[in-house]
Amino acid sequence: MQTFSSQQLSAAQKEDTVLSILHSWKEAGSLPTKDEVVIESPAVRKYWLCWPQIELHQGVLYYRWENVYSLKPSLLLLVLALLQMEVMQACHDPPLSGHLGETKTLQRLRQSFHWYGMGSDLHKYIQQCPQCKGLKLSSPSKRAKLQSYQAGAPMDRLHLDTLGPFPISSSGIRCYVDQNQKNWDEHLPLLTAAYRSAQNSSTGFSPNMLMLGREVHQPQELWLGLAERTWSERDPLEYAHDLEKTLGEVHDMARQHLRGAQLRQKRTHDLRAKECSYNIGDLVYVKD
16 A cells, blocks of 8 residues: 655645645635636535635645544545545454445544545445355344443553353364464454544544544555654653643543433433343243
């Protein structure tokens, strides 16, 4: 996969049908009138309406996005049409992206990228993903009411699912995954990295943000040179102070989101709950 510098991204944007128009507006230092822009495409008209959020850095166009789950606005790269499919693939298909669902993949995209119709494009892409379609499971017919568990800080609660016995991998770990039973644990670092970088719908933040106070650079960001603009020389004591402040604010916001999310989840879940009651001594089947 080819990597891009700021100069290459700027040149590529200027060749794009939509983004070249935005570049010409930036160079002219003025916007066309409403009557002049009405003949343009829906994408151009959309950017015209949100022009104060379009910024130029090192010759590259970005979209300034103010997310309710972020402590500060994010600069998202405006992706030219020729790269949109590759960006979606990079944010969904590789092991570090984990073939997550539409919501989490869209949140991953919104950490760094923006283009007109990105949500609908991603919806079509995931609907056509053969791996995702092949692994989609149907909902169970019976479900008990939801029990919520509270946690106010990282590592307050640890959960472990215990099953077995399973085949032993070459590293001595037991689990059933697929036909190859010896090397599945070699992929665990990529799997956990994909999970840690995905935004959690209940907390509103990724595990990386909750534990580290920052997001970890993803391969697609390095590919498009987005990591370059985040480096800065800072005093270690100042950095430690800012990190402590950031973690405190993030944890406060996560606790607020958790309380609201748990109430919504329980209300939605219990509407479809179909409980079964058993008495001591009843004969039951155990699903194998």
